[in-house]
Amino acid sequence: xxxxxxxxxxxxxxxxxxxxxxxxxxxxxxxxxxxxxxxxxxxxxxxxxxxxxxxxxxxxxxxxxxxxxxxxxxxxxxxxxxxxxxxxxxxxxxxxxxxxxxxxxxxxxxxxxxxxxxxxxxxxxxxxxxxxxxxxxxxxxxxxxxxxxxxxxxxxxxxxxxxxxxxxxxxxxxxxxxxxxxxxxxxxxxxxxxxxxxxxxxxxxxxxxxxxxxxxxxxxxxxxxxxxxxxxxxxxxxxxxxxxxxxxxxxxxxxxxxxxxxxxxxxxxxxxxxxxxxxxxxxxxxxxxxxxxxxxxxxxxxxxxxxxxxxxxxxxxxxxxxxxxxxxxxxxxxxxxxxxxxxxxxxxxxxxxxxxxxxxxxxxxxxxxxxxxxxxxxxxxxxxxxxxxxxxxxxxxxxxxxxxxxxxxxxxxxxxxx
Numbered sequence: 001x002x003x004x005x006x007x008x009x010x011x012x013x014x015x016x017x018x019x020x021x022x023x024x025x026x027x028x029x030x031x032x033x034x035x036x037x038x039x040x041x042x043x044x045x046x047x048x049x050x051x052x053x054x055x056x057x058x059x060x061x062x063x064x065x066x067x068x069x070x071x072x073x074x075x076x077x078x079x080x081x082x083x084x085x086x087x088x089x090x091x092x093x094x095x096x097x098x099x100x101x102x103x104x105x106x107x108x109x110x111x112x113x114x115x116x117x118x119x120x121x122x123x124x125x126x127x128x129x130x131x132x133x134x135x136x137x138x139x140x141x142x143x144x145x146x147x148x149x150x151x152x153x154x155x156x157x158x159x160x161x162x163x164x165x166x167x168x169x170x171x172x173x174x175x176x177x178x179x180x181x182x183x184x185x186x187x188x189x190x191x192x193x194x195x196x197x198x199x200x201x202x203x204x205x206x207x208x209x210x211x212x213x214x215x216x217x218x219x220x221x222x223x224x225x226x227x228x229x230x231x232x233x234x235x236x237x238x239x240x241x242x243x244x245x246x247x248x249x250x251x252x253x254x255x256x257x258x259x260x261x262x263x264x265x266x267x268x269x270x271x272x273x274x275x276x277x278x279x280x281x282x283x284x285x286x287x288x289x290x291x292x293x294x295x296x297x298x299x300x301x302x303x304x305x306x307x308x309x310x311x312x313x314x315x316x317x318x319x320x321x322x323x324x325x326x327x328x329x330x331x332x333x334x335x336x337x338x339x340x341x342x343x344x345x346x347x348x349x350x351x352x353x354x355x356x357x358x359x360x361x362x363x364x365x366x367x368x369x370x371x372x373x374x375x376x377x378x379x380x381x382x383x384x385x386x387x388x389x390x391x392x393x394x395x396x397x398x399x400x401x402x403x404x405x406x407x408x409x410x411x412x413x414x415x416x417x418x
Contacts, residue, residue, distance in 0.1 A: 003042070003046055003047060003048060003049055003074075003078055003079060003080050003081070004027075004047050004048060004080075004081055004082060004237060005022075005047070005048045005049075005080065005081070005082045005083075005084055005230070005233065006048070006049050006051070006070075006071075006074030006075070006078060006080030006082070006083050006084070007019075007048060007049065007050040007051065007083075007084045007086050007230065008051055008053065008067050008070045008071060008074070008083065008084070008085050008086065009050060009051065009052045009053060009086040009087075010053055010054075010055045010056040010063070010067075010085075010086065010087050010088075010098065010102075011052065011053070011054060011055075011056045011088070011362035011363070011365070011366060012033065012052045012054065012362060012365040012366040012369055012399055013361070013362040013365050013387075013399045013400060013401040013402075013404075014052070014056075014086050014087065014088055014227070014362065014401065015031055015033075015050050015051070015052030015086065016031065016052075016365075016377075016379070016386075016387070016388055016390055016399045017086075017226075017227040017386040017387070017401060017404075018050060018084070018086050018226075018227035018230040018231070019031045019048070019050045019379045019388065019390075020227070020379055020382050020385075020386055020387065020388035021227045021228070021230055021231030021234070021385075021386065022047070022048050022050075022230055022231060022233075022234040023379040023388070024231065024382060025231060025234035025235045026234070026238075027046075027047035027048055027234045027237075028045070028046040028047045028048075029046065029047065029048045029049075029050060029379050030044070030046050030048075030049050030050070030376065030377075030378070031050045031052065031376070031377040031378070031379060031390060032049060032050070032051045032052070032375070032376060032377075033052050033366075033369045033370070033374050033375065033376075033377065034051075034052070034053070034370070035051065035053070035066060035069055035070055035073070036051070036070075036073050036077075038069065038072075038073055038077075039077075040073075040077060041077050041078075042077055042078035042079070047234070047237070048234070049074060049078055049080070050086075051070045051074070052366070052369075053066050053067070053070070054363070054366040055067060055098060055102070056087070056088070056092060056093070056098065056151070056362065057151070057363070058098065060096060060097035060098050060101040060102075063097065063098040063101065063102055064098075064101055064102055064105045067085070067102045067105065067106065068105055068106070068109055071083055071106055071109060071110070072109070075110075081221075082219075082220065082221060082222070082223065082233075083106065083110065083221065083222050083223075084222075084223050084224070084225075084230060084233075085102060085103060085106060085115075085222070085223070085224040085225075086224075086225070086226070086227065086230065087099050087119070087224065087225070087226070088119075088226065088362075088401070089119050089120065089121035089124065089126035089225075089226035089227065089228070090119075090126060090133065090135060090140060090143075090145050090153060090403070091119050091133055091140070091153065091158055091161055092145075092148065092151040092153065093151055093161065093165065094151055095161075095164040095165060096165070097165050098165075099117075099162065099165060099224070100162050100164075100165025100166035100199075101165060101166070103115050103117075103166070103199065103224055104166055104167075104168060104198075106222055107198065107222065110221060110222050112221055112222045113193055113198065114189075114192070114193055114197060114198050114199065114200055115198070115199055115200070115222050115223065115224055116189070116200045116202060116213075116217055116220065116223055116224070116225075117158070117162070117199060117200065117201050117202070117224045117225050118202050118204055118210075118213060118223070118224075118225035118226065118228065118229040119133060119158060119201075119225050119226045120133075120202075120203075120204035120205075120209075120210070120225070120226060120228050120229075121226045121227055121228040121385075121386065122204065122205065122206050122207055122209075122210065122228060123207065123228065123385040123386070124385050124386060124404060125137070126226065126228075127204060127205050127206075128158060128201065128202070128203050128204050128205075129175055129203055129205060130172075130174065130175075130203065131157055131158050131159045131172040131174075131201050131203065132156045132157055132158070133156050133157075133158050134156070135403075139156040140153050140155075140156040141153055141154050141155055141156045142156075144262070144263040144403075145403075147319045148262070158201045159171075159172055159201050162199055162201065166198075166199065168198035168199055169195075169196055169197050169198055169199070170197065170198075170199040170200075170201065171192040171195070171197035171199070171200045171201070172200070172201045172202075172203070173185060173188050173189070173192075173200060173201070173202045173203060174203050175203040175204075175205060175209070177203075178202065178203055178204065178209045178212055178213065179209070179212075181212060182212060182215045182216045185202075185212065185213065185216040185217075186216050189216070204228065204229075207228075207232070210228050210229055210231070210232035211232050211235065211236065213229060213232065214229060214232035214233045214235065214236040215236055217229075217233075218233060218236055218237065227386055247391075248356070248389075248396050248417050249355035249356060249394050249395065249396055252355065252356050252396070252417050252418070253305050253353050253354045253355050253356060254305075254310035254354070254355075254356035254357070254358060254414060254417065255301050255305075255310050255311055255312075255313065255349055255354055255356075255357060255358070256272065256276070256310050256311065256312040256313070256314075256358045256359075256360075256410050257312075257313055257314070257342055257345075257346075257357065257358070257359045257360070257364055257368065258312065258313075258314035258315065258316045258359075258360040258361065258364070259314075259315050259316070259338060259339070259342060259359075259360065259361035259363060259364025259367075260316060260360045260361030260362075260364065260400075260401075260402030260403075261315075261316055261317055261318075261319070261322050261402070262361075262402030262403045263403070264402065264403045264404070264405065264407075265316050265360045265361065265402045265403070266316055266317075266318055267407050268360065268405065268406075268407055268408075268409050268410055269312065269314050269316045269360075271407045271408065271410075272309070272312055272410040272411065273312065275308075275309050275411075276307065276309035276310065276311065276312050276410075277300075277304040277307055277309075277311045277312070278311070278312040278313070278314065279297060279300060279301075279311075279312070279313050279314075280314060280315070281313065281314065281315045281338060281341060283315075283325055283328075283329055283334050283337060283338065284329075286334075286337040286338055286340070286341040287329065287333065287334075287337045290337070290340060290341055290344060291344070293341065294341060294344040294345045294348055295348070297313060297341075297345055298345060298348040298349055298352060301313065301345075301349060301354075302349070302352050302353075302354075305353075305354070309410075309411070309414065310356075310358065310410075310414060312410070313342075313345065315338045315342075315364075316360070335363075339363060339364065339367045342364055342367050342368060342371075343367045343368075343370065343371040344371075346367070346368045346371035346372060347371050347372075350371075350372060350395075355394055355395055355396065356395070356396045356397075356417055357372075357395070357396075357397050357398070358397075358398045358400075358410060358413050358414070359397070359398065359399050359400065360400045360402060360409075361400075361401075361402050362401055362402070365399035365400070368397070368399075369397070369399070372392075372395060372397075374392045374395065374397075375392075376392060377390040377391065377392050377397070378390065378391050378392070380396075381416065383398060383405070383409070383412055383413045383416055384400075384404060384405045384406065384409060384412070385404075386401065386404055387399070387400045387401070387404050387405055387409075389413075389416060389417070396417060398413045
């Protein structure tokens with residue numbers, strides 16, 4: 001039996017995000033970290049396969065190549081009836097890509113005339129009205145995302161953001177049309193297609209709008225956006241089974257990593273430090289002494305492994321401190337050194353017996369999963385909307401997008417695992 005939907009996610013937290021929303025609706029979802037073997041044929045009966053890449057910040061030609069390989073595998077080897085290009089609900093992307101270029105490449109490969117984009121995730125306060133993206137009621141470019149270290153978002157107009165990334169024309173379906181129902185959406189889509197529009201941004205204010213869109217787009221061969229529409233598609237298709245509870249490793253030996261510098265991650269780290277042992281990464285040592293430094297950090301973390309709260313190792317910094325680090329060490333060298341440190345530290349801690357990793361930040365989450373050499377993940381219960389526990393063999397992982405969760409997220413995650 002072919003799978004219904006094959007998802008290509010541009011980072012690891014985005015992959016767990018959409019997998020969680022689909023699984024909560026009863027879909028059988030498998031999460032594959034990284035590109036599968038091109039010759040591997042999928043035989044298991046599932047409703048969705050979600051492939052997590054680290055393509056959000058790659059040069060466009062690499063992001064396109066990886067996404068096309070995933071698309072080809074999902075269609076030819078897994079029999080996917082629908083491809084969903086998953087990106088962040090805050091449309092994280094520079095004027096050079098990668099959302100526009102990857103979308104264009106997928107349209108060309110699949111020979112479809114247009115692609116609908118639905119970045120909204122109302123459950124987490126991400127909405128689109130008149131084509132403008134809001135975060136908890138605040139325009140995207142005033143929400144703190146304008147200070148993002150990798151993809152600063154300085155414009156809230158999704159059509160303008162996308163038009164800067166593609167030579168193809170961009171249209172919009174407004175909220176009034178969505179509220180007029182499925183037939184109105186279908187008719188407007190046909191009109192935009194006749195006008196030659198190839199990218200269509202849809203307004204979305206609440207979950208009712210998502211369900212209207214899911215009904216109108218359920219048989220679209222290619223879609224793009226955040227996890228909200230993905231969950232609504234699963235709801236519209238109907239639940240296949242009730243999700244089974246997952247068993248955590250016993251005993252749980254957990255650590256918390258935070259690589260995100262988002263406003264929420266800063267608040268979460270500051271809150272957690274008041275109750276748990278914590279260490280801020282020293283960028284100079286990450287650059288010059290990583291082997292001895294990760295030995296020290298590993299030994300320190302294991303000395304606190306039986307504390308009431310898991311030890312925290314973090315690179316999270318407020319905007320001014322982050323800017324200073326980037327000026328002193330260079331933006332890319334500092335970022336790469338931090339991720340390399342997290343990778344080596346992950347491997348050392350796993351060898352020392354750590355079996356539960358709570359991670360904030362898409363890049364850091366991808367680094368941790370790669371270091372653990374995970375090849376498949378099953379989706380467990382959500383800690384917060386879009387942030388589930390995921391499991392592989394004797395490992396439990398919580399991979400959190402920087403801005404997701406409330407201030408107590410790190411505490412709440414451990415309550416689930418206790």
